[in-house]
Amino acid sequence: MRKCTLTIMLAATFSLPTLALADNDSQQQEIEALKAQNKLIMERLDATAEMLESSSTGRTTDAAHNHSVAAGDSLRDRTFGNHGSKGATTIGGYGEMHYNNLGNKKIGGSDKKEIDFHRFILFMGHEFSDKIRFWSELEVEHAVIQDTPNGANGGEVAVEQAFLEFDLNADMAARAGIILVPVGLLNETHEPPTFYGVERNNVEKYIIPTTWREGGVSLTGRFANSFSYDLAVHSGLQISGNNYAVRGGRQGVSNAPANNLAATVRVNWIGVPGLVVGAAFQQQTNITQGMDANAGAANLVSAHVVWQISQFSLRSLYASWNLSGNGPAAVGADKQTGWYVEPSWKFTPKFGVFARSSQWDNQVNSATNTQYKQFDVGFNYWPHEDVVLKFDYQNQSVPNGKNEFDGINLGVGYQF
Amino acid sequence: MKKYTPLLSLLIFVSCIANTSAKGVYQSQAAFLNQAFAGDIPKVSLIWLTGDIRKTTTQILQHKPSRLRIRYWARATRSAWVLEEIGKERPITIGIVINEGRIEHLRVLAFRESRGDEVRHDFFTRQFSQAKLKPDLQLSNNIDGISGATLSVRALDKLARLALYLDQQRQSKN
Numbered sequence: 001m002r003k004c005t006l007t008i009m010l011a012a013t014f015s016l017p018t019l020a021l022a023d024n025d026s027q028q029q030e031i032e033a034l035k036a037q038n039k040l041i042m043e044r045l046d047a048t049a050e051m052l053e054s055s056s057t058g059r060t061t062d063a064a065h066n067h068s069v070a071a072g073d074s075l076r077d078r079t080f081g082n083h084g085s086k087g088a089t090t091i092g093g094y095g096e097m098h099y100n101n102l103g104n105k106k107i108g109g110s111d112k113k114e115i116d117f118h119r120f121i122l123f124m125g126h127e128f129s130d131k132i133r134f135w136s137e138l139e140v141e142h143a144v145i146q147d148t149p150n151g152a153n154g155g156e157v158a159v160e161q162a163f164l165e166f167d168l169n170a171d172m173a174a175r176a177g178i179i180l181v182p183v184g185l186l187n188e189t190h191e192p193p194t195f196y197g198v199e200r201n202n203v204e205k206y207i208i209p210t211t212w213r214e215g216g217v218s219l220t221g222r223f224a225n226s227f228s229y230d231l232a233v234h235s236g237l238q239i240s241g242n243n244y245a246v247r248g249g250r251q252g253v254s255n256a257p258a259n260n261l262a263a264t265v266r267v268n269w270i271g272v273p274g275l276v277v278g279a280a281f282q283q284q285t286n287i288t289q290g291m292d293a294n295a296g297a298a299n300l301v302s303a304h305v306v307w308q309i310s311q312f313s314l315r316s317l318y319a320s321w322n323l324s325g326n327g328p329a330a331v332g333a334d335k336q337t338g339w340y341v342e343p344s345w346k347f348t349p350k351f352g353v354f355a356r357s358s359q360w361d362n363q364v365n366s367a368t369n370t371q372y373k374q375f376d377v378g379f380n381y382w383p384h385e386d387v388v389l390k391f392d393y394q395n396q397s398v399p400n401g402k403n404e405f406d407g408i409n410l411g412v413g414y415q416f
Numbered sequence: 417m418k419k420y421t422p423l424l425s426l427l428i429f430v431s432c433i434a435n436t437s438a439k440g441v442y443q444s445q446a447a448f449l450n451q452a453f454a455g456d457i458p459k460v461s462l463i464w465l466t467g468d469i470r471k472t473t474t475q476i477l478q479h480k481p482s483r484l485r486i487r488y489w490a491r492a493t494r495s496a497w498v499l500e501e502i503g504k505e506r507p508i509t510i511g512i513v514i515n516e517g518r519i520e521h522l523r524v525l526a527f528r529e530s531r532g533d534e535v536r537h538d539f540f541t542r543q544f545s546q547a548k549l550k551p552d553l554q555l556s557n558n559i560d561g562i563s564g565a566t567l568s569v570r571a572l573d574k575l576a577r578l579a580l581y582l583d584q585q586r587q588s589k590n
Contacts, residue, residue: 049484090505125505130440135505135530165530170440173530188531189564225537270534273543274560306563315563385478385570 172221192413260286294327332366532568
């Protein structure tokens, strides 16, 4: 028995290294198999990620990894389900609702206490190629469009913009269609989170009649590294002979008379961060489109400055119309002028306060006082960078016998 | 003369679009990387946007990222990132070089938006130079905006902060 035990022990002792080697080989094989499996899983994971990313961004991985183009890792996708033949259709929008609680100082005048979903806008764009694209905005104003027996209603559905844009070179593009007239600060950039005040300022309402769109063609471009320009030839205003106020002359490119076109040129200087200085000039060949023999050509001159230093911003604008003809001169509307100055301070990226002093007059040369003044003070709160809550207090000083609204305004707005 | 104005405008417009050419690509990705690494471009790496990295990326962008991974090129303390973000409607491509946690160079490689391309100018992008990421995920440098280019400015600011954050994650992973 002892001999047998000894034999077994000796056999076990000599066979141990062989067994250990066999175990090592087996473990190594297992590790290699796991490595291969892991590599396969990682490859499949990468392939899945690539497929998801390319379907989300509409761009193939090959293009994204091609160093010869300037393609980066896209972090936002606005092509909803890759609409359009090339998945290049985008949508967006903005909107704002206002609550006005304004007392009327005019004797016998009505106060203004109302809530109004003032604007609801949907954007839609499509990129036909990297050089040709389409852009549009469809607007519903005052929420409800209701047909009435006398044709009067409170709302409006309008195509605010609808143009084709052609890139001509790195510094120039041409547009054709319904374009926003390149003048002032608000006419082209008026998404609610981008400006202070519940209501748009009245200078860019009654002197520069925002949102001011016309049908025509334009060139936009840059030169000398710090200048941008816009040149546009477009349909003109058709104001009435009652008071010759310019705001009433917008035709909205709806079967608009085009007997007498207008041309606009604007130049901006953007030479240092935070500062924009610009001016625009517009010539209307006949501001009544020949409907009033007592009126004729008109021109608009405007200048603006925006200055932002750290948390401080200043926006200021001046605009002035000159109308020819005896008709406008007879009511003092041959000159129509306005200006505003708006300093603001942004305490945090989410909260800022502003004040604005403005004056406008659509009958500067009238024998009587026709000048309006308004002072506003208030704040914007952005709970998200694309969502804004607004509050302001307004105080007006108006010509005798006109509505004089003082009080508070509240608003909410968004863009996406 | 007046009655010929529309015709003249149309002729000028047509002659302009007849010569249509692509705009907006100011530097290719290859040229940017060559410049960043003096011609010796490191192998591309990937950082996955998962877990806390995804949460913080969403916080910086103010929207969920549409990608699962971000590419970068790195050697030692230096990294380069080519990122895209939409300002209003079309993507803006930006190249960012980071060294030791600070922006060494930021350049707009391609701009496709209709407005706001002033952000591509050196006078604007210089503001990002040497910026680092503060604990509140904001840039240490103040960036003065450009009126009319608000959304483009915002896109650049976000991508600069994101590149700095991802560089921190890359460094901590190593």
